[in-house]
Amino acid sequence: MGIFGALFGNAGTVRAVGEVATGVAEVFTENRTRAMEKAVDVRMAAMAEHGAEFAAGGAGWWNGFCNGLNRLPRPMLALGTLSLFGYAMADPAGFTTRMLGLSHVPEPLWWLLGAVVSFYFGAREAHYFRDRRARGLPTAVVAEVAAVTAGTVPGTAEVASEDAPEEPAKPAAGAAPPAVPGDNPALAQWLAG
Numbered sequence: 001m002g003i004f005g006a007l008f009g010n011a012g013t014v015r016a017v018g019e020v021a022t023g024v025a026e027v028f029t030e031n032r033t034r035a036m037e038k039a040v041d042v043r044m045a046a047m048a049e050h051g052a053e054f055a056a057g058g059a060g061w062w063n064g065f066c067n068g069l070n071r072l073p074r075p076m077l078a079l080g081t082l083s084l085f086g087y088a089m090a091d092p093a094g095f096t097t098r099m100l101g102l103s104h105v106p107e108p109l110w111w112l113l114g115a116v117v118s119f120y121f122g123a124r125e126a127h128y129f130r131d132r133r134a135r136g137l138p139t140a141v142v143a144e145v146a147a148v149t150a151g152t153v154p155g156t157a158e159v160a161s162e163d164a165p166e167e168p169a170k171p172a173a174g175a176a177p178p179a180v181p182g183d184n185p186a187l188a189q190w191l192a193g
Contacts, residue, residue, distance in 0.1 A: 073120065146191055149183070 022031075088095040 077117075145187060149188060149191060 084095075
């Protein structure tokens with residue numbers, strides 16, 4: 001017992017033994033914490049590079065033209081699909097000829113078209129998802145949540161009558177808002193702070 005007390009009784013000895021064990025373990029397995037830190041560093045560097053690429057963007061005619069082109073594919077796909085129905089009714093023979101031509105397109109080309117369309121719309125959706133998170137909650141939603149938390153229902157007129165129950169007392173300044181069924185504690189703390 002005296003040997004273990006002498007070896008492990010000193011905090012420096014325990015720390016040294018732990019560092020040796022960690023070093024030996026990292027030879028055989030990767031340190032997951034350090035791997036996650038490296039992955040975050042790589043992502044942050046990529047985001048910084050991506051942000052620097054668009055930092056100098058102006059509002060010139062070329063940017064306006066490119067933004068207009070970026071907005072065309074979805075309306076063109078939607079209107080083009082609807083126009084095919086009109087074309088089939090207006091010129092059945094011409095429509096049949098074009099559809100027979102499409103049936104001769106090789107399958108790998110259809111896969112390529114599907115990949116291009118999927119990546120285009122997937123990238124646009126990801127852009128709007130990231131932008132939605134960056135903007136936060138609209139002020140109207142924040143006001144409505146505050147009204148519900150305060151115990152009033154927005155959009156309803158309060159009618160005073162003699163039969164109406166007495167209104168509950170308002171909470172003191174700095175006090176937590178009253179609990180509402182289905183209340184979100186994190187949202188209440190965010191609204192209070």
